[in-house]
Each structure stands twice: as structure tokens, then as C-alpha cells.
Amino acid sequence: MPRKRKLLAQLSALQSDSSFPSFDALGNLNAKPDGDSSPKSSKYFAAEKKYSSHLEADFFNQPCISLAKSFLGQILVRKLPDGRELWGRIVETEAYLGGEDEASHSKGGKQTQRNAAMFMKPGTLYVYQIYGIHFCVNVSSQGEGAAVLLRSLEPLQGLDAMREMRSASRKGPTKLLKDWQLCNGPSKLCQAFGIDKTFDQRDLTQDAAIWMVPGPDLPGEQDVVATRRIGIGNRGEWTQKPLRFYLRGNRFVSVVDKKTERETAAMGQLSCLASVPPSRT
Numbered sequence: 001m002p003r004k005r006k007l008l009a010q011l012s013a014l015q016s017d018s019s020f021p022s023f024d025a026l027g028n029l030n031a032k033p034d035g036d037s038s039p040k041s042s043k044y045f046a047a048e049k050k051y052s053s054h055l056e057a058d059f060f061n062q063p064c065i066s067l068a069k070s071f072l073g074q075i076l077v078r079k080l081p082d083g084r085e086l087w088g089r090i091v092e093t094e095a096y097l098g099g100e101d102e103a104s105h106s107k108g109g110k111q112t113q114r115n116a117a118m119f120m121k122p123g124t125l126y127v128y129q130i131y132g133i134h135f136c137v138n139v140s141s142q143g144e145g146a147a148v149l150l151r152s153l154e155p156l157q158g159l160d161a162m163r164e165m166r167s168a169s170r171k172g173p174t175k176l177l178k179d180w181q182l183c184n185g186p187s188k189l190c191q192a193f194g195i196d197k198t199f200d201q202r203d204l205t206q207d208a209a210i211w212m213v214p215g216p217d218l219p220g221e222q223d224v225v226a227t228r229r230i231g232i233g234n235r236g237e238w239t240q241k242p243l244r245f246y247l248r249g250n251r252f253v254s255v256v257d258k259k260t261e262r263e264t265a266a267m268g269q270l271s272c273l274a275s276v277p278p279s280r281t
Contacts, residue, residue, distance in 0.1 A: 055212040057205050060123030060139065064146035067122070067139070068095040069224060069245050073215035076153060078193040079208065084161050086193055088153030088183055089215060092246040092253045094229045096138070098145030102235035106145025117201045118145045125210070127190075127200040134187035137195050139204065151230075151244070153183035154252040155192070162192035185254045223248050225264065227257040 055074065060067065071090045078086040096104040098118065105115045105128070117126035118140055126138040126147050138147040155162055162182045167174050169191045183189035190196070195210070204211055226242040233239070246253045248261065 054205060055214060057123055062142055064095045064097050064141040064143050064148060067141040068093040068148045071148060072224060072245060072247055073218040075213045075215050077213060078210050084158055086158035086161060087156040089156055090150060091154050091250045092152035094149040094151055095243040096147050098143055102238040103229060103232040109144060118147045123204045125199050125202045127197055135190040135196050136186040137190055149186060151186050152252055152254045153189045155179055155182050165194050166191050180251050184252055219247055225261055227260040230255055
């Protein structure tokens with residue numbers, strides 16, 4: 001069954017759940033590059049999908065890297081003051097481990113008024129400002145001062161509202177943004193979802209204006225690319241660590257690492273060849 005039809009069939013079971021958006025809004029999810037629609041599972045992704053109105057506290061209570069991978073395919077929901085809801089599928093994240101992680105705002109265990117949310121219970125939002133203009137949103141995880149940056153979303157519902165808010169934050173005449181341009185970067189998704197400093201230290205499991213729901217079609221490990229993080233400057237060995245994760249072949253990802261994708265594809269082919277038993281003559 002094609003992935004699009006499979007996804008709609010899964011969502012049909014949720015018709016009685018008013019917290020989910022219309023099926024048409026979710027029907028434009030990208031097909032996987034290989035066309036494989038079979039269910040996938042791994043230690044990072046639940047093999048059995050449980051649908052509820054919110055992702056609960058136990059979901060967020062996992063190590064930072066695990067949470068960064070587990071976010072892929074889940075859905076971020078933002079309820080605007082006028083009642084409209086914005087929905088976006090998470091397609092790219094970065095893990096910031098705290099402690100020895102030289103790129104983390106909490107490196108060395110340093111706790112300040114600015115980064116206090118990184119030390120709060122898993123599932124707490126950490127929102128900070130860059131260049132004095134733009135915002136980025138993170139979610140705390142297990143680990144002292146550890147958090148996951150949400151880098152990119154695939155817009156599902158409320159795209160017109162997202163365009164309005166993106167346009168309002170841009171100076172001068174602006175062109176109409178295409179769907180893939182709405183949330184393909186950490187500050188862009190904050191603009192599109194109306195996330196600012198007032199969301200800092202909010203609890204994703206309790207807040208009435210922002211939360212997450214389970215995605216209907218979660219990826220497997222083979223669908224995830226792990227590569228180095230973006231824009232962290234020279235942080236020694238931490239600059240090269242593969243702590244950015246994104247969905248392979250998804251056009252809503254901010255930056256695609258083609259080199260890493262080629263290398264992992266080649267390694268996968270070698271692994272497959274190594275697993276083939278020698279022929280008997």
C-alpha cells in the first residue's frame with residue numbers, strides 16, 4: 001500500500017479524536033525515497049503506536065540523543081490566541097548534551113537565568129534569542145543541562161497562518177513563501193509557530209498553547225541521517241560529532257548532508273553484501 005494511503009488509513013482510526021487535524025492536512029507527507037511503506041521499529045522508535053491527545057512525561061524522560069531521534073516524526077501543535085491550531089511534523093533535531101559538550105549553553109554544568117530551563121524536568125521548553133532578533137526552541141531531556149533543539153518541521157495544518165506570521169517578521173516587500181520554506185530552520189519554525197521568549201520554561205505536557213502528539217507514521221533507524229550540528233563554530237572535537245538528526249529524503253529539512261548520506265548508503269550496501277552467505281559450487 002502506498003505510504004500516503006497507508007497514512008490516511010491509520011488516521012481514519014482516529015476520526016473520533018477531535019485533537020487531530022483533518023486528513024487532507026496530513027495527506028501531503030513525503031513518500032520515502034525507496035517507496036517502502038512497511039512499518040519500521042528500533043530502540044529509538046516505538047514499534048507499537050499509541051495515540052493520545054498529548055505525548056506524556058514518560059516520552060520526554062529519556063537521554064538526550066535518544067530523545068532527539070524519537071522526536072522525528074512526532075507532531076508539534078501550537079494553538080493560537082484566536083483558536084487556530086498549527087501542526088508540524090518534526091523532521092530535524094540537534095542534541096546538546098550539557099556537561100562536556102562544548103557547543104551546549106550549559107557546558108561544564110553552568111546554570112544561568114537564561115538557560116535555567118535546560119536543568120528543569122524533561123519536556124520543558126528552553127527558548128533563547130539569537131542576534132537579538134530570532135528565537136530558537138529546545139526541549140529538555142534526561143541529563144544535567146541537556147536539551148534537544150527543534151530545527152525543522154514539515155507543515156501539516158495552518159499553513160496560511162504560518163505564512164502570515166513569517167511575513168510579519170520579515171522586513172520590506174516579501175515573496176509568498178513556499179510550503180517547504182515555512183519551517184526549514186530553527187528560527188523560521190519559531191516565527192511560523194509564534195514561539196518567543198514567553199514560551200521559555202513552559203511544560204509541553206501541561207501547556208494549553210503548545211504540545212506534542214504522536215506521529216502516525218514513525219521512521220526507523222535506516223530513515224534517519226546522523227551528521228554534525230550546524231552553526232556552532234569551532235568547538236574542538238564537538239564540532240564534528242554526529243548530533244544532528246534528520247529524515248532522509250525529506251524536502252523540509254534545513255540542510256542536507258549529501259556526503260554523509262552517500263557514505264552511510266555505501267556502508268549499508270557493504271553490510272548487506274557481508275550478510276550474504278557464500279555460494280556453494
